[in-house]
Amino acid sequence: MRIAAFLPLLAGITLMAQTIDRTKPPETPPIPAFKMPPVHESKLPNGLSVFLVEDARFPLVSVRLSFQAGSKFDPKDMPGLAGMVASLLTQGTKTRSFRDLAEELTSIGASLDGHASPDVFTLSGSVLSENTAKLLELLADVALNANFPEDEVSLRKQNRKQALLAQRSQPAFLANEKYDALVFGGHPYSYIAPTMESLDRMDQKSMIQFRDTYLVPNNAVLLLVGQLPPRAETLKLVRDHFASWKEKPVPAAPAKNFPESKRQLVLVDRPGSVQADIHIGRLAATRTDPDYYPLLVGNAILGGGANSRLFLDVREAKSFAYDAHSELDRRKDAGVVTAVTQVRNEVVEPAMEAVLGNLSQMAQAPVTAEELSDIKNYISGSFLISLETQASLTDQIDLVKTMGLPDDYLEMFTTRVRSVEPDQIQAAARKYLAPEKDSIVVLGDAAQIEKSLEKFGPVQVEKAK
Numbered sequence: 088m089r090i091a092a093f094l095p096l097l098a099g100i101t102l103m104a105q106t107i108d109r110t111k112p113p114e115t116p117p118i119p120a121f122k123m124p125p126v127h128e129s130k131l132p133n134g135l136s137v138f139l140v141e142d143a144r145f146p147l148v149s150v151r152l153s154f155q156a157g158s159k160f161d162p163k164d165m166p167g168l169a170g171m172v173a174s175l176l177t178q179g180t181k182t183r184s185f186r187d188l189a190e191e192l193t194s195i196g197a198s199l200d201g202h203a204s205p206d207v208f209t210l211s212g213s214v215l216s217e218n219t220a221k222l223l224e225l226l227a228d229v230a231l232n233a234n235f236p237e238d239e240v241s242l243r244k245q246n247r248k249q250a251l252l253a254q255r256s257q258p259a260f261l262a263n264e265k266y267d268a269l270v271f272g273g274h275p276y277s278y279i280a281p282t283m284e285s286l287d288r289m290d291q292k293s294m295i296q297f298r299d300t301y302l303v304p305n306n307a308v309l310l311l312v313g314q315l316p317p318r319a320e321t322l323k324l325v326r327d328h329f330a331s332w333k334e335k336p337v338p339a340a341p342a343k344n345f346p347e348s349k350r351q352l353v354l355v356d357r358p359g360s361v362q363a364d365i366h367i368g369r370l371a372a373t374r375t376d377p378d379y380y381p382l383l384v385g386n387a388i389l390g391g392g393a394n395s396r397l398f399l400d401v402r403e404a405k406s407f408a409y410d411a412h413s414e415l416d417r418r419k420d421a422g423v424v425t426a427v428t429q430v431r432n433e434v435v436e437p438a439m440e441a442v443l444g445n446l447s448q449m450a451q452a453p454v455t456a457e458e459l460s461d462i463k464n465y466i467s468g469s470f471l472i473s474l475e476t477q478a479s480l481t482d483q484i485d486l487v488k489t490m491g492l493p494d495d496y497l498e499m500f501t502t503r504v505r506s507v508e509p510d511q512i513q514a515a516a517r518k519y520l521a522p523e524k525d526s527i528v529v530l531g532d533a534a535q536i537e538k539s540l541e542k543f544g545p546v547q548v549e550k551a552k
Contacts, residue, residue, distance in 0.1 A: 118467045118505075121474060123498045126484070127318060133334045134305025137325055140312040140484060142477055148313035149213045149481040150222060152230055153489045156208035156301035159275040159341055159420075165288050167281025169208055171243065172294050173201035176210065178239040180232040185239060188225065197222050199229065205276055206419040207489045208301065213478065216314040220324050227328035230302060235294045244286050251280060258357060259429070261551050262364040262530035265355050269526040270370060270423055272346035304332040308488045312481040343420045345370055348524040352544045356533035357551040363435050363531030367442055368425030371519040374417055374492055380503045381511035382519055386415045386424055387462045388454050388512070389445060389520065394461070396445050401428055407438040419490050424519050432531060436539040439529075443543070446525070449516035453509035467501040 127139040158169045177199055178185045192199055197214035199222070210230060214222040254260045264279055271277035309329070315321045348369040372378040390397040390413025401411035411428040426446060430438040473479045474497075487496050529540060533548050540546050 118464065118471065118501055120499070120501050121471060121497050123495075129322060131304065131326065131330055133330065133332050134303075134307075135325075135329055135332065136308045136488070137322070138308065138310045138484070138488060139315060139318060139321055140310070140481075141315060142313050142480065145477055146216045146314050147213060147477055148216050148219045148222070148311060148315060149477050150211070150226060150312075151308070151310040151481055151485040152210040152226060153308045153310070153485055154208045154302055154306050155206070155337070155340065155489070156297075156306065157204050157206040158278075159205050160301060160338070161275060162293075165281075165285045165293060166275075166278045167247075167285050168289060168293060168297055169203035170281070171247065171286075171289055172235075172297050173203040173208055175235050175239060175243055175294060176201040176233045176298075177229055178243075179234055179236045180228045181234050182232065183228060185236070188229070191221070191225060195221050197225070199225060209485070209489075216316075219311075219313075219316060219321070223324050223328050227332075231332055233298060235291045237291050240289070240291055240294065244289060247281065248283060248286055251283065251286070254280060255552070258360060258362075258364045258530050261355060261357065262366050262528050265353060265530070265549070266366040266368075266425070266526065266528040267423075269351060269353065269528065270346075270348075270368070271421070272344070274343070274345055274421075275341050276418060276421065299335075301337065303335045303337060304329065305334045306337045308485070310481060310485050310488065312484065313477060340420075345421055348526070350522075350524055350527075350544060352527040352529070352540060352546050354533055354537055354540060354546050354548045355528065355530040355551050356548055357530055358532050358534065360432075360531045360535075362429050362431050363529050363536055364427075364429050365435075365439065365442065366425055366427055366528045367446065367522060367525050368413075368423060369519065369525050371415065371422040371424040372515070373419070373422045374490065374496075376422070378515045378518060379422075381507050381515035382422075382424065383415060384459070384462055384466065384504060384507045385449060385454070385512040385516050385520065386413050387466060388458050389413045389449055390426060391462065392465070396448075397426060397428070397442065400445060401430075401438060401441050405437070405441060407431070407434045407441065411442070432535045435529070435531070435536045436542065439540070439543055443522045446520050446522045450513065450521040453513050456509075459507075459509060459512075463505050463507070466504050470500055470504075 124140050124142060129137045156169060161168045177188060195214055195218035197212060197218060199210065199212040202209050202211065210226060212222055212226060267279055268277045309325065372382050389395060390411065397411040397413060401407050402409065408428045408430045413424065413426045416423040426442050428438065428442060474483060483497055537546060537548065
């Protein structure tokens, strides 16, 4: 009986094995568009924009309080101030010490941290749903009443100086620093870290002034995502904790005074380096530009992973480098597309030719149907997977609200990616990837590699700082 029952099962398994062609990858099933949960929007009389999003999957609430106050708003003589303020905002308030805050957060299973990007200053937190009211209380206290204790300021400055010394010992950091300075010119996007001098200038007074200037309700977005209390109750909690916050005029954002893209080649001399760090690129499209999706897809084909053209050519075929990739940096006021690799000194010239050749090829010929299909599936699938966690969903909604993106950005993302055609990619590549107007930064030992670079244009040599 047992043998008789087993035979049909064995036959079915054998039949399946015969009909599956294991020499071909399985076909990708249709990738759905993201369905945005309902967003309830309101605004307090003081100008604070409030967005509530119900996510009942987890007994958790994620909170973002974001301001148009990123590092581009730093004073000219104090680059890095926004980042320091963000790191110190949770170190104590007028009524709570750092220890008090830490203990209260721990007692409710919550987190609360500050972060400053080039555009946006954000307080991020999460908590079990039952403790939402307490987290909002602590969030409001930190945002309105942070007092930057002098001992915490002094300690953080010392730690940041040590971290800066470590950063400045890294070739990739130095190359990126010079590259951003070339691409962004006089705009505040051009610096990527504080200086020792700016850290010395920072004190309790400058941090309180930054807070009072930029961390104001009419410059803020409050987003709550998760298993929220009933809407009326949640809005009452928000009003109870934030309604007393005073509205203030906010300084305008820095002007978008970016330099025109042009060919320039800078060699940052770092004697003794056994390899060269290469950055090649220029200003590109932002998320609101019509060229954005073709450039996003084209950049991924060029250098977005282990199956990209740069990786397969520079690393796999030619063995010039461990890694070769391209990046699409998307800020509110400007995008930047960059090809990046690190190669041995003796292969700098052929490696440069390979990278520049791949950039040129993107503009000269359409991408293949297989490349396009594979990368569309990859981008779309990765995007949908990233929205599975509540924290990532909250970050993406916060991105839409703080970066001036259309309300349908998340829902239409996969549709717009999958609608990109080869001719659109080629047109975007001619505009942003063809290397004739690229800034090129190479960091390495000038005595070893300067001659190799001269065939690519006039070389401006600078000492590494």
